[in-house]
Amino acid sequence: MKVIDILNKKKFVFSLEIFPPSKKKSLDSIFPIIEQLKLLNPDFISVTYGAGGSTRDRTVEIADKIENFFKIPAVAHLTCVGATKDSISKILDELKSKGIKNIMALRGDLPENDLQPLKDFRYASDLVYFIKNGWDFCVGVAGYPEKHPQSISFDTDIKYLKEKVDAGADFITTQLFLDNRHFYKFRDNITKIGIKVPLIAGVMTATAISNLEKMATLCKVEIPEKFKLSVISSCSKNSEVCEETIKYTSEQINDLIKNGVKAIHLYAMNKVEQNKRIYYESKLSEIRKVL
Numbered sequence: 001m002k003v004i005d006i007l008n009k010k011k012f013v014f015s016l017e018i019f020p021p022s023k024k025k026s027l028d029s030i031f032p033i034i035e036q037l038k039l040l041n042p043d044f045i046s047v048t049y050g051a052g053g054s055t056r057d058r059t060v061e062i063a064d065k066i067e068n069f070f071k072i073p074a075v076a077h078l079t080c081v082g083a084t085k086d087s088i089s090k091i092l093d094e095l096k097s098k099g100i101k102n103i104m105a106l107r108g109d110l111p112e113n114d115l116q117p118l119k120d121f122r123y124a125s126d127l128v129y130f131i132k133n134g135w136d137f138c139v140g141v142a143g144y145p146e147k148h149p150q151s152i153s154f155d156t157d158i159k160y161l162k163e164k165v166d167a168g169a170d171f172i173t174t175q176l177f178l179d180n181r182h183f184y185k186f187r188d189n190i191t192k193i194g195i196k197v198p199l200i201a202g203v204m205t206a207t208a209i210s211n212l213e214k215m216a217t218l219c220k221v222e223i224p225e226k227f228k229l230s231v232i233s234s235c236s237k238n239s240e241v242c243e244e245t246i247k248y249t250s251e252q253i254n255d256l257i258k259n260g261v262k263a264i265h266l267y268a269m270n271k272v273e274q275n276k277r278i279y280y281e282s283k284l285s286e287i288r289k290v291l
Helices: 004-011 028-038 056-068 085-097 124-133 154-168 180-192 209-217 223-232 242-259 271-283 284-290
Strands: 012-016 044-049 074-079 102-106 138-143 169-173 197-204 265-269
Touching: 004 138, 004 169, 012 028, 012 197, 028 056, 028 138, 028 271, 044 102, 044 169, 056 074, 056 085, 085 124, 102 124, 124 138, 124 154, 154 180, 169 180, 169 223, 180 197, 180 242, 197 223, 209 223, 223 242, 242 265, 242 271, 242 284, 265 271, 271 284
Parallel strands: 012 044, 012 265, 044 074, 074 102, 102 138, 138 169, 169 197, 197 265
Antiparallel strands: none
């Protein structure tokens, strides 16, 4: 099923995101995690795509398993940095052959040591247009409530988002944010600029100090002092469950629901118990029962 049909049909949508195991680990290690997360009855599950396409084959295989074995709509991430039209076409044909109907179209991170990282696709909007004019996929794109780290301004980033939507994007999923005020400002601004496609709020918790450091370095998101303290106080090096961050993320989700958000996407980070606790201790399970 296409994500846009789910968004149009349901009054509230809940989804999850997982990432493929590194090549040092068996691919089979991800399937028990999906089996457990399936108990939350997500409306769809997205699968990330490694830097430079490093986990491409695993992303396709996992998406195939989610779609055809677990019987959950799958969204396969696809990046275009360094890609040619021919290489992207082959991936799209492969996804189509496996019955995958949804793609998250991303530019991807620029490689550090490549002097010519951009080939046939300069922006994510180019990838969206290419997909939409050759295949029948539902296409999602990323939105950045605190702007993309490489954008020169918030307004410029919103303009690029509008270009992705105008190229044919069906829905937007936001990058993580830890202060809901950033999301509300972002929602207001994309509405003002005329973006009308469904908006999904992407929410992420933390289970280790290293997660917090990665957020700060890679995503350039504001880390509220309250969240920072919750990680420090309740997350050990290899925590499966962090009580204070469960509380923080549950409160964040409840506030989003209270303020009219109709779709929430949990960046699960392949952590089962933490996300199960968040699901049941926030209003997610309750609102899905009511609706």
